[in-house]
Every structure is written in structure tokens, then in C-alpha cells.
Amino acid sequence: xxxxxxxxxxxxxxxxxxxxxxxxxxxxxxxxxxxxxxxxxxxxxxxxxxxxxxxxxxxxxxxxxxxxxxxxxxxxxxxxxxxxxxxxxxxxxxxxxxxxxxxxxxxxxxxxxxxxxxxxxxxxxxxxxxxxxxxxxxxxxxxxxxxxxxxxxxxxxxxxxxxxxxxxxxxxxxxxxxxxxxxxxxxxxxxxxxxxxxxxxxxxxxxxxxxxxx
Ligand code: URA
Numbered sequence: 001x002x003x004x005x006x007x008x009x010x011x012x013x014x015x016x017x018x019x020x021x022x023x024x025x026x027x028x029x030x031x032x033x034x035x036x037x038x039x040x041x042x043x044x045x046x047x048x049x050x051x052x053x054x055x056x057x058x059x060x061x062x063x064x065x066x067x068x069x070x071x072x073x074x075x076x077x078x079x080x081x082x083x084x085x086x087x088x089x090x091x092x093x094x095x096x097x098x099x100x101x102x103x104x105x106x107x108x109x110x111x112x113x114x115x116x117x118x119x120x121x122x123x124x125x126x127x128x129x130x131x132x133x134x135x136x137x138x139x140x141x142x143x144x145x146x147x148x149x150x151x152x153x154x155x156x157x158x159x160x161x162x163x164x165x166x167x168x169x170x171x172x173x174x175x176x177x178x179x180x181x182x183x184x185x186x187x188x189x190x191x192x193x194x195x196x197x198x199x200x201x202x203x204x205x206x207x208x209x210x211x212x213x214x
Contacts, residue, residue, distance in 0.1 A: 008175075008176065008180065008181075008182065008183050008184060009167075009172060009183075009184045009186065009189070010048065010183060010184065010185045010186070011186060011187075011188070011189065012044070012045055012048045012185060012186065012187050013187075014044060014048075016044055017041060017044050017045065017187050018187070018188075020037045020040055020041045020044075021037075021041065021165065021166075021187045021188060023037055024037045024038065024041070024165075024203055024209075025201070025202070025203045027204070029209075031209065031210075031211075031212035034209045034210065035088065035210055038088050038089065038092065038137065038165070038210060039088075039091050039092040039095075040092065041092065041165065041187065042088075042089045042090075042091070042092025042093050042135075043092040043093070043095055043096050045092075045093075045163060045165075045185060045187065046092065046093040046096040046097060046163075047096065048185055049093075049133050049161055049163050049185045050077070050096075050097060050133075053072050053073075053077070053131070054072070054073040054074050055070045055071065055072060055073055056070070056071055056072075056073035057069070057070065058070075058071045074129070074130075074131070074158075075126060075129045075130045076099050076100055076101050076124075076130065077097060077100045077101070077130065077131050077132075077133065078100065078101045078102065078103050078123070078124055078127070078130050078131070078132045078133070078157075079093050079094070079097075079100050079101075079102050079103070079132075079133050079134075079135055080102075080103040080104070080105060080123070080132055080133070080134045080135065080148070080152065081102065081103070081104050081105070081135050081136070082105055082106075082107065082134065082135070082136040082144055082145065082148050083104055083105065083106040083107075083120060084106075084207050084211070085136060085137050085138065085206040085207040085210060086104075086134075086135045086136045086137070087104075087210075088137060088206065088207075088210035088211075089135040089136075089137060089163065089165075090102060090135065093133070093135065093163075101124035101130070102124075103122060103123035103124060103132075104120060104121075104122050105118065105120065105121050105148045105151065105152075106118065106119045106120030106121070107119070107144050107147055107148060109143070109144075115147075116143055116144055116147035116148075118147075118151060121151065123152075123155065127152075127155035127156070127157050128155065128156045128157060128158070129158065130157050130158060131157065131158050131159045131160075131161075132152060132157045132159065132160045132161070133160075133161045133162075133163050134148055134149060134152070134160060134161070134162045134163065135163045135164070136148075136162075136163075136164055137164055137165040137166065137206040137210075138164060138165065138166055138167070138199055138202075138206050139162065139164040139166070139167035139168075139171035139172070139175070139184065139186065140167075140168065140170070140171050140193055140197055140198065140199050141170060141171060141174060141193065141197055142170065142171040142172070142173070142174025142175050142178075143174065145162060145164075145171070145174075145175060146174055146175060146178040146179060149162070149175075149178075149179050149182055150178070150179075160179075160181075160182050161182065161183050161184075161185060162175065162182055162183070162184045162185065163185045163186075164184070164185070164186050165186065165187050165188070165203075165206070166186065166187065166188050166189075166190055166199050166202060166203065167184065167186045167188075167189055167190070167199070168189065168190045168191065168192055168193050168199045168200070169189070169192065170192070170193040171193070171199075172184065172189065190202055
């Protein structure tokens with residue numbers, strides 16, 4: 001569904017998504033179960049984010065008849081992971097869209113200028129013919145997501161969407177200000193951002209919880 005006051009935000013409120021998200025939020029969830037739940041959630045969210053993919057008619061032979069059937073049209077979709085937590089979403093979305101291509105973008109925040117600085121950028125070829133889904137579990141300040149999207153727009157892709165697990169009003173505001181054309185797909189919009197840039201109530205540091213690096 002699209003939220004009425006923020007038409008670019010698609011809240012994925014399927015009961016399975018909400019149930020798994022609640023299990024992930026619990027502080028006692030182990031690294032193993034956090035990662036497994038993120039994988040399952042990513043599969044479910046992949047259905048929503050790919051719902052409007054272009055289709056084409058193809059003629060095929062079943063064992064009984066020839067028929068005209070539907071297949072996905074166009075160049076392969078690209079999932080772009082914002083390092084490192086975005087990688088936690090890749091396995092799940094790729095199990096649903098196995099032919100997709102994958103790009104990676106790494107950004108860090110310069111402590112003096114507070115600007116996002118790119119340290120890694122590797123994309124498939126022919127990006128101008130492709131649709132992109134940028135993945136990162138947490139859309140918090142929105143600064144890295146916005147910087148990643150600004151960089152990706154230089155490649156002139158056909159479209160860009162953003163897929164996350166959790167966001168908050170601050171992250172949505174940043175994206176709406178800088179990239180109002182990019183639809184956000186999320187399982188929840190939490191209350192607020194803390195002074196330290198964490199989503200509240202949230203689920204803590206997604207990267208640490210995925211990789212067990214706390
Ligand atoms: N990144 C995280 O991993 N968690 C937050 O709450 C915010 C940003």
C-alpha cells in the first residue's frame with residue numbers, strides 16, 4: 001500500500017512481514033535467527049518491489065498445447081547494495097529474482113565535512129537500460145541513501161527504487177527533499193531518529209546484528 005500523506009512510501013504491511021520484523025527487533029534474537037529472518041523478509045519484500053515490472057507475451061509449448069504466456073521484459077534488474085548492511089538483503093531478493101545483476105556502493109562519512117565519501121562503486125554494464133532497486137535495511141538520516149542515489153543517477157538508469165526494512169520520518173524527509181522521484185519500500189516507519197542517528201524503537205545496528213560484529 002501507499003501511505004496517503006507520503007505517496008512515495010510503500011508500507012509493506014503483510015502479516016508475515018510484520019511478524020518476522022517483530023522477531024528481528026527483539027534484542028535477544030541471535031545473529032543466526034536475525035540473519036535468517038532478514039533473508040525471509042527480503043524474499044517477501046522482493047515481491048512488492050517488483051510488482052510493477054514490465055511483462056512481455058511469449059509463445060511457448062506446454063506438453064499439451066501452444067500458448068501465449070507472460071515473462072518479465074527488458075534487461076535484467078539490478079539490486080544495488082549499500083555496504084555493508086545492504087548485503088544482508090541480497091540473498092533473499094536474489095532467491096526470488098535469480099537472474100538479477102548486483103552492484104555495490106560503499107560510502108563513509110567524512111568526520112570533518114560530514115559529507116558522504118565514496119570508497120567503492122562497482123556496477124554492471126548497460127545501466128542506462130536497467131531498473132535499479134537500492135537495498136539497505138535502515139533508512140535512518142537518509143544521507144547515505146541520498147548520496148548513493150545521486151551517484152547512481154549519473155548512470156541514467158531507467159528507474160530507481162529504494163528497499164529497506166525500517167525507516168523513520170527523518171529518513172523519508174531527506175529522500176523526499178533530494179529524490180522525490182524515488183519510491184521507498186519499507187516494512188515499518190518508526191517513531192524517530194535518536195541523537196546518535198539510530199532509528200527508535202528500531203532494531204539496533206543492522207550491520208552488527210547481521211554479521212555478529214557487536
Ligand atoms: N543504521 C542502523 O544499523 N541502525 C539504525 O538504527 C540506524 C542506522
